[in-house]
Amino acid sequence: MIDYVDLMGFGPKGWGWLMLQAALMTIAVSGTAFALGSALGALIAWARIEGNRLLRIAADAYTTVLRGIPDLLVIFLLYFGGSEALTALAHALGAKGFVGVNAFTAGAIAVGIISGAYQSEIFRGAYQAIARGELEAARAVGMPRWLLFRRIIVPQALRFAIPGLGNVWQLALKESALISVVGLTEILRQAQVGAGSTRQPFAFFITAAALYLVLSTLSGWGFQRAEAVGMRGVRRS
Amino acid sequence: MDFDFLRQTLLLLVAGVPLLLQLAFFSIAAGAALAVLLALMRLSGNPMLDHAARSYVFVFRGTPLLVQIFLIYYGLGQFPEIRQSFAWPFLREPYWCALLALTLNTAAYSSEIIRGGILSVPFGQIEAARACGMSRSLIFRRITVPQGLRVALPAYGNEIILMTRSTALASVITLMEVTGIASKIISETFRAVEVFICAGAIYLILNFAISRAIALLERRLSPQTREPAAPANVPEPAR
């Protein structure tokens, strides 16, 4: 037990600081991925609700493909194929030379794309929970579409979406562990480096598990609070 | 488009499908058994059992599957006590470690789904059954399970698809299922994108087949959502 404290502590031989830094990296990459996923998810949800047939098929294909292949493959594909695609895009826009994408960006985009597929389902469900009458009334008084979106749809949809988004956030936190295989120094990768270096895999992986538990518990509380705030004034059956 | 290479790669990758299906099938089956146990523990009314089950679910849902796999494979292998125990012939092999990790993980998620299914049965029916003197196991078998299953099936179907995808993580502990073989091919040919696209296609086809099968099962279990059968040709009664 004392060995564990020595190992994980903040002393000269201790890995404590490194593990905490890795935890910050996990939060950073998960947060970026989640934000990306929200933007994508909103886009896809809109395509499925209001889009024409072509858009809807594209959106359906997107969600089907991303929920059908392992997250590990998406991360690998983006890591190896993404640079080629971005380089091509950059060349089209006039940049020169190679465009390299680091592990953080590649990982965040990968997890973000997967998260977008899940979030689009949540946004779609939340939109459908809004009372039709309100939308009709708003259109009847001639509210422009942007105002309708900003004042009626978004506040109410967000309120219904919060529980689902809480789940998707937890998913993003756990998927960030997969980014370790392309070398990003987040919690799991740091644990692997430590385990290999000190030959004490159990201590490191237990610490990693504990860190994830702490992150997920804190997030859970955060989302519960957000839900309480969002549901203020709504009568529950 | 090097179709020759794609074709060769696909043939090599397909060899990993049996292992993938084995891992998925056995972990889902064993996980389901454990999940029922956990769900019953939570619904038993006994606070100790409830707490134990809730802690289990909390830990296994709050940590990534990859961490669980590493803990079981490398973490447990560190201790001489475990290496000399009866469990070592199993824990020594990456196959059993992967199966154990997948089972424990899916049990946590499935137990919540099953619990939701059990709780969805209207309490009035249970009361009536008790009033008629039905035994607890009879109630479970005849009232709870058929209706609970119907409610739980969509979420459980989702879980099955998730598990099939999660078997890809077994490749990080040297198992040669589809993703493992894909990594090996890439390390020999250096053509990452093409190989991973082939692997992705295989997973997509598998998941498509599985979701069709589950949709079929859902329809069979819910006769009220099917279209009504065409009216039979009943002859007019004789006047």
Next chain:
Amino acid sequence: MKLSKILAAALVASMWVISGASAQPKDWSTIKIATEGAYKPWNFTDSSGKLIGFEIDLAEDLCKRMKAKCEIVAQAFDGVIPALNAGKFDAIMAGMNITDKRKEAIAFTQTYGRTPSTFAVLKSNALAKLPEAGKVYSLNADGVVAAEKSLNDLKPMLKGKVIGVQTSTAQANFLEKYFKDVIEIRQYKTTEQHDLDLAAGRVDAVFASISYLKSVVEAPENKEMMFAGPRYGGGALGFGVAVGLRKSDPELLAKFDAAVVAAVADGTVKTLSMKWFGFDVTPVR
């Protein structure tokens, strides 16, 4: 939502993503070098996460000779060649041997280090008694006949055993080529992982370069490990460690080549080698 607004948002997003990336100038005044960071003592990390090792020091020396500013990044070994070709960095210095297979995908400079490979086992394992311990065989044309005979002699003892090796390495290719149907080959992402499994008894032996295994076998917590069997070099195991570069960058290849040849000639490689390995890995011409 208007389509134009969406397109504008997408454009902004892609600008943001690209700004998180970096474009490389072609004058080679800055060079990004990839290493593994988990292959002691060629390249590894100290407890603060900083990359150190023989190749880190050598890279600094080479860059001084090339009058370039070098940035060294870590990259998982099994993806390093596709990543090089995808443009993530400009050179590889990761204990990577020149092999015919790899030469099809990338270009190499002259070699700056050559060590044979061998087996490491637990003292309690049957394979500890592999014959001809320590004898060096060359798989190049000059010695391949004798080498292959010794490999055949090993087969009866190796039959059915489980051997661990790092994936994507020349050592993995070697095992596949000569022992494919004789042993079960387990491929690991990093050398540390197969060491952990060797200590746990999951594999009967691991097969890796002596330069790496020496640091493993000599580590105080690995008292139970030892070398076993003969040592092999050349042929399928490669012709020495060198800098890997894209085939499309011949100017960079020429610069690195000149620097490597100079570093070998004036003894820098030997000094660094004695510092990190305790023996001289300089290739004999």
